[in-house]
Amino acid sequence: MASPLSRPRFRHLIAQHRAPISQLLLLLIANLAAWAWALVAFAGHPGLLGTALLAYLFGLRHAVDADHIAAIDNVVRKLMQQGKRPLSVGFFFSIGHSALVVLGVAIIVRATSALNDRIDAFKEIGGMISTGISAFFLLTIAVTNLVILVGTWKRFRRVRGGGTLAEADLDMLTAGNGLLARLFRPMFRLVTKSWHMAPLGFLFGLGFDTATEIGLFSVAAGHASDGIPPSAVMVFPVLFAAGMALIDTLDSVLMVGAYGWAFVNPVRKLWYNLTITSVSVLIAFGIGGIEALGLLARQLSLRGGFWDQVTSLNEGLAHFGYLMIGVFVLAWAVSACIYKWKGYDSLPHPAQGAPLP
Template identity: 45%
Template structure:
């Protein structure tokens, strides 16, 4: 095959994946637009779901799984350009399936047992908030331990092995599934790997439970409204996963070149995960408590009136500020130069 033919083949493959990602965005936006006029608070939830999808694309285990497969296929002389796309589609399948099941189950319960609608709203919100708080606390504990490793590096102690243990602790499914990557010989073979990664429930449950909370909090939310959230989550994740070779591979290569970069990168990612889960979970649980308090206090009234759509807008801004501050601190305080181990400086 000559150079011109290879160039056309490369452009064709990227065009195909780009079209699929664009179609996913269109489906998510169309689903959201269909219900926003009647349920305006869903706009904020949709933005939040999309942001969570984008953020999840930067998880270290996510990037490692994709990039390890890309390198493997390149060594075998295979075309790796679809690895990120098929991985994200497999992962997104879990999110969409959970959302459909949630929507159908919630709809059946409301139709068959109207008296359970109010109770279901409380239970759904409480379960969602409780789950997210647990997830946030786990990420916060891991964040503290990564910080301890980070500060111990100033004494010249190389704890790269300890860092790996902490990163593995964030995702049991990721640790169990990673060995399966050696059986991948084509880009589409990554689809079941992505599906299994999605069974970790750290993100799939987050989106589907938010959808359940929104449906319980606002009676009559149609199935298409529930589907808008996982579709937007999948769109955000697939956009960056598919572009792994252009952007994420660079981030992964930079972050994992030495222990200081690796720790700093994971501090940012884990911190964002903890902040998102703790913020949303706290709002949901406090709203459950506020709904059962017979008080006219301004504070509790404002809590009850606060919707996750508003929280979604705030969270998007906080995510952007966190990344900007993280990058600024890295540059201004010259963290790599000051904290790198002697052997890492020699390596660079």
């Protein structure tokens, strides 16, 4: 008896998640293909296979850099607020970022000796551009989410006090015609589709300024100067990109699942927005602010107690990604528990009321 019932449910589950399943299968195939290429290219050279593993680990590690996690999770939350299921945000972000990494390694392989004299200046200019773009984007997203947070809190407080709320009021948070909505509309439009993250990911990678990227470029340059064929050296960035894309895509799928629980019921949507948007705002302001202050400190050669702390925090940003994933997952779990404990499901259903003034 369970079998006939479970089969339609299973089919419905597969149909509902066809896109992320297809993406993850594609990425798994890409990862296997990259490793097959490495095994063929470096057959009989265990040392080079060890270097290939290092490049792959660099990619896995780079995917949890703080700017990656903050950008992906904030954009997922923003697009979910607009009624979309942005399962591909992490995928497209990593595709854009990977394109830049592969292009950079290709340039290094072609002109290793010429770049050796100029790599420091190139890295300095690129690092400044990349950090500036990253900080501006994260701070813009933080302001956008702060506007959503204030509006959500006002509406949730009204519902908790016995008032009703129409679904249209939730839409007003991103598409309203009030003063704040008009003021911040360009920010809301910054990213409106998952694929918009591809060019943004490309721009994020302009600096080659994180430890993992610098490590990858050093590996590629070293082996290119040793006379290894360019086709073999290009295995390293492909492995890096494959590992990074897998983790970034899993991150966005995970966050869509968490947000999806919240958006089934409009009251639950309000409550969850209060908790998760607060976390998003704090993280985006924190990471973006640290990057902006760090850029200022480097360009103006600022020293002293406060600026030394800023520099130290910038150097430690590479380790924040793991913590941020845990914070988002914990916030989702705590939000669900508090929601049930407080009995907010018993509040008047928002769809029963008219839009609030």
